[in-house]
Amino acid sequence: MGLTGWYIHHHGAGHLTRFRAVRPHLPGDVVVFSSLPQPESLPAATTWVHLDRDDDGDTAGADPTVGGLLHWAPLGHAGHARRFAAITGAIADRRFDRFVVDVSVEVALLVRLLGVPTVVVTQPGDRSDTPHRLAYASATRVLAPWPVGVHASSVAPTLVEVGGISRFDGRERDVEPDPGRVLVLGGGVAGSDLASAAAATPETQWQLAGGTASTWIEDPWEALQRAEVVVAAAGQNSVADLAAAGARAVIVPQPRPFDEQVATGRVLTDRRLAVVRPAWPAAHEWPALLERARSLRPDWSQWGVTGAAKRAADTIAQVGA
Template sequence: MTRPFGYFVHHQGRGHAERCAAIAQALPPTRPMTVFCARDDIFPPLPAQVDIVRLPSLFEPSGDEPGTMDWVPTPVTLHCAPLGWPGIRHAMATLAAWFDRADPALMICDVSAEVAQLARICSVPHVKVLQHGDRDDPGHRAAYDGAAGLLAPFHAELAQPEWDAGLRAKTCFAGGLGVDVRIPEREVARQRIGVGADEEMILVVSGGGGEGFSQAPLGVGARARPAARWVTIGKVQRDWHATEPTNIEHRGWVEDAADHIAAADLIIASTGNTTCQQILAAGRPWLAIPEWRYFDEQHRKAEALAAAGVATVRPHLPSSAHAWDAALAETLAAHRPLRQRAMIDDAPADRIALWLEALADRLWTPLPFPLPLTPMERHPQ
């Protein structure tokens, strides 16, 4: 019987679930997979050999947790490990029981340093998804150092400069993983979303992992470029003091984000992974505004995008008309569409699936010769 793969999926945003589904579709049908997640409604279609097990959230209290243990410090090797939470106990017990029962070939962790370390403690080889950010802390290092491999859902040229040769050697990079990068023609996309062929369209994209951009600075930008049609998709924070002109339209959550991106002349967006891959695939001028995330993930990703020459970056939305003029002018002048599209790999899910299968074979294939004895084995105490 083929050993299954396990896959832990963080339920914030949609990118984690989308790349899990892409990998599952690319794996051979003989490879069963069990997915563990706090939500089962965020996944694209999954193949028949994939089961989803719902876990309690490791990060959100249910109301049954005691409030008397916060004085016990969290060790530096852990990030989120509050004491007395029955949901966390149940989640970890479910995972440990599955490890024992299923005898998995690999456990893929996207993302939780604690789940990765649990797999290692339970003697299950794991693959850790590698994300941008300041993650050189003991918790992340333990998860990375103990992993059989690392999976980076972005192009190798977007690696952070401090990632050493050892970390890169165990990493499989896959630009565009989990994202449908089949970008429609600009004219077709504009017809679909109701934008005229000759209009200048500036698109603002807020991802699903946070609260979105504020309304007020977008209004300032729209007033600074009145001839353009401004369209926002995703969540926008309402500001009581915002005064908006008539050339900005808020469409909220849409099912055709790819059409909006393909239709745009310039895009203003945060640096969540799915948004990044879609914009890079479309090759559009991009003003990247990182949002707050744990470990400064989006800020470090924005630095990598700027270093690769595929986005213009500002630390926050411009706050005046002249600042908007300068940022938009720089974005258009620095646009390198061929460079952007080069960040998207051919068939990234297939590449990852082959890498995972080869890694599992390497881990579980007996060696043709015995390993040399360690010093401790040669000279036992």
């Protein structure tokens, strides 16, 4: 199997969550590179290299996009230089058989220039810009964590669509939904908006999971099962978790570069998998929205969650083998 490198972007928890789902299916040693703090526990045969941040300080006038050729390579930033030096040094010291990049155009290009084949994780939305096209063209495989045909598949001839990757793949439902229970997944929701929605639906019990330390749930599987309706953003991990739980959901896509979540929201609407709203609804809209969500009979098998993490691992393992 050899040695696998894995770059995890520091924005949010989704990239790390995806790694945790795939890693148990991937044999061999793995070295993780990330600006995220090292988790308290790591899988066996996994080491963590902490990278400096490259988005702190004043980057005004640093031409981080190199005139549109790249996404982030600021001039004169010491942290940016040190993180690339750490990756380069590791590759110089040990022979990496493959390198997963989730996600960074610049890391993907650096690793390929150092002679290591890459598996570049792609995301929904319009990725036709020059930096994305360059990263995909340089990759040995482009891994898409969505089912075949859900999104435009013309990003690269090496694209492999493995299905939605969920940390809950393989778990069985053992709890029935509680009537009237609404679970809100993730942060980004103002407390006043949540309170107004709850006040407008007095027959419901609202629960927030995530956003702050006080509302964070390390393993929300039971909460997902108990919810009659789940309110969530349209991130790839969130949608895959909803699919694994067979949830009825109201989806509010969050603003993201390249219209990532908007694109997923369109798919969910087209396939009648969820009630999708472009922004957090006004309080008076919630009674009708929750009723619409309750009436859904979503066929989440369309999302291809079962076996997706293993298919991703198999795709990775084939590179450089």
